[in-house]
Amino acid sequence: MNGVLASEKLIKAREYENRKQKEIPQGQKPAFHVSAPIGWINDPNGFSLYKGEYHLFYQYHPYSTNWGPMHWGHSKTDDFIKWDQLPAAIAPDEEYDQQGCFSGSAVEHEGRHILMYTGVQDKVLEDGTKVSRQTQCIAAGDGYNYEKLSCNPVIQSWQLPEGSSAVDFRDPKIWKEGEVFYAVVGSRHEDNSGQIALFSSKDLKEWEFVSILERCNNQYGLMWECPDFFLLDGKYVLLTSPQEMRSEGLEFHNGNGTMYLIGNYDREQQDFSREGVGSIDYGLDFYAPQTVLTEDGRRVMIGWMQSWDNHMVPQGFEWSGMMTIPRELTIKNGRLCQNPVREIENYYQNPVTYKDIIADKPLELKGIRGRELDMTIDVEAGYYGCFRINLAHSEKYSTSICYDLSKNTLTFDRNYSGLKRDVIYQRSMYVKNQDGKIRIRILMDKYSVEVFVNDGEQAMTSIIHTPIESDRIVFGGEGNVKFHVTKNDVVV
Numbered sequence: 301m302n303g304v305l306a307s308e309k310l311i312k313a314r315e316y317e318n319r320k321q322k323e324i325p326q327g328q329k330p331a332f333h334v335s336a337p338i339g340w341i342n343d344p345n346g347f348s349l350y351k352g353e354y355h356l357f358y359q360y361h362p363y364s365t366n367w368g369p370m371h372w373g374h375s376k377t378d379d380f381i382k383w384d385q386l387p388a389a390i391a392p393d394e395e396y397d398q399q400g401c402f403s404g405s406a407v408e409h410e411g412r413h414i415l416m417y418t419g420v421q422d423k424v425l426e427d428g429t430k431v432s433r434q435t436q437c438i439a440a441g442d443g444y445n446y447e448k449l450s451c452n453p454v455i456q457s458w459q460l461p462e463g464s465s466a467v468d469f470r471d472p473k474i475w476k477e478g479e480v481f482y483a484v485v486g487s488r489h490e491d492n493s494g495q496i497a498l499f500s501s502k503d504l505k506e507w508e509f510v511s512i513l514e515r516c517n518n519q520y521g522l523m524w525e526c527p528d529f530f531l532l533d534g535k536y537v538l539l540t541s542p543q544e545m546r547s548e549g550l551e552f553h554n555g556n557g558t559m560y561l562i563g564n565y566d567r568e569q570q571d572f573s574r575e576g577v578g579s580i581d582y583g584l585d586f587y588a589p590q591t592v593l594t595e596d597g598r599r600v601m602i603g604w605m606q607s608w609d610n611h612m613v614p615q616g617f618e619w620s621g622m623m624t625i626p627r628e629l630t631i632k633n634g635r636l637c638q639n640p641v642r643e644i645e646n647y648y649q650n651p652v653t654y655k656d657i658i659a660d661k662p663l664e665l666k667g668i669r670g671r672e673l674d675m676t677i678d679v680e681a682g683y684y685g686c687f688r689i690n691l692a693h694s695e696k697y698s699t700s701i702c703y704d705l706s707k708n709t710l711t712f713d714r715n716y717s718g719l720k721r722d723v724i725y726q727r728s729m730y731v732k733n734q735d736g737k738i739r740i741r742i743l744m745d746k747y748s749v750e751v752f753v754n755d756g757e758q759a760m761t762s763i764i765h766t767p768i769e770s771d772r773i774v775f776g777g778e779g780n781v782k783f784h785v786t787k788n789d790v791v792v
């Protein structure tokens with residue numbers, strides 16, 4: 301352990317994952333997405349650049365395919381497509397994190413890799429009542445082994461303004477500006493709604509409360525989880541994942557959603573003022589995204605490709621949970637846009653292009669099929685009813701993406717995608733009205749479908765359980781739909 305003493309819990313987790321990972325059948329895992337080594341993963345954590353490599357951690361319970369006492373799992377990459385699995389980084393082995401090492405982030409400092417996370421502890425008060433406490437903690441390491449600071453926890457809920465909850469205070473996102481560290485932390489106000497607290501520190505050990513950056517005021521869900529805050533294309537962007545949201549037309553959906561707020565940040569007043577708000581992703585499975593700034597200045601976001609309410613594990617799988625493809629963020633016309641990292645093109649094989657195809661009846665195109673691919677379809681402007689793509693298709697199964705021109709909606713439907721439970725299977729979003737013209741980019745990696753519309757103006761991410769042999773792709777439409785398509789296999 302390079303001088304760092306691993307706790308029994310961490311040694312046990314590392315031994316277990318090492319042994320059990322080898323039992324997963326070859327080819328069952330996604331090819332170019334991070335997935336659970338074994339057991340369960342949720343939120344991406346600690347997405348950071350350390351000594352020239354990108355590290356990604358995640359909420360991790362190695363011992364079952366369900367959520368349990370949270371460890372941090374660990375992977376790294378130098379191009380966001382090909383990932384190396386590393387041993388679990390931290391385990392819930394201290395009094396202050398005995399109930400779990402919850403979500404957090406990471407930063408490089410003086411050659412060390414600094415992890416900041418939420419420690420969860422159940423406490424019994426003097427009157428016998430049991431309460432759960434969330435505090436912010438730090439571990440430092442070398443990219444492989446990590447040691448928790450002896451001064452943990454470094455931020456406690458009493459540092460929040462009056463009227464803030466001690467129970468919901470989590471998911472610090474740390475960054476460094478000059479000599480000062482900042483962290484935004486999700487918190488809950490006593491009116492039950494979310495707020496984002498900003499803290500600063502000069503030495504990582506002593507932290508001061510700076511301001512409440514933004515408040516939900518019971519407008520968008522309740523507790524705001526997993527905040528991130530950064531400068532992008534001249535604006536400030538706040539990402540958060542609100543719990544218990546309510547549908548607002550097709551913009552937000554019920555349950556755990558995701559939201560971006562774009563605006564300005566007044567440094568003097570430490571105040572953020574929002575100009576625009578929107579869904580980060582409109583699919584069935586997307587939550588808790590986090591970003592990293594790359595060496596060449598790109599802001600890259602990764603999310604958990606799963607929904608809390610729709611969790612399902614295919615029969616016989618001993619792992620559960622995947623991350624999205626890392627996505628480059630930009631702001632276009634006041635909207636947060638996202639496109640898969642450009643590095644994916646280095647893994648393209650077997651390109652196939654068709655031009656001027658008319659889809660007035662179901663149609664398959666030679667060379668266009670598969671479950672690990674990146675495909676872009678350009679539909680031309682025109683008068684037609686709808687345009688449909690059926691993926692992971694066979695006699696028995698089909699996953700459909702349908703653009704309805706009269707309503708200007710794109711609908712994803714996984715009713716026939718191998719689900720064995722009666723869960724939500726369909727979601728729609730409004731897209732820009734361009735007289736029928738639409739660009740749809742689809743990334744598939746075995747059990748996931750990520751859809752990017754009009755050069756990343758909107759994204760729609762969902763998982764499917766369709767047996768892998770169902771790999772046909774069928775195009776179709778009502779009316780005279782003309783389109784062009786290019787498909788590349790992604791081979792890692």
Ligand code: FRU
Nearest residue numbers: 343359402403470525526588
């Ligand atoms: C979000 C979340 C976080 C928390 C973590 C626990 O999905 O609820 O707020 O830190 O998951 O695993």
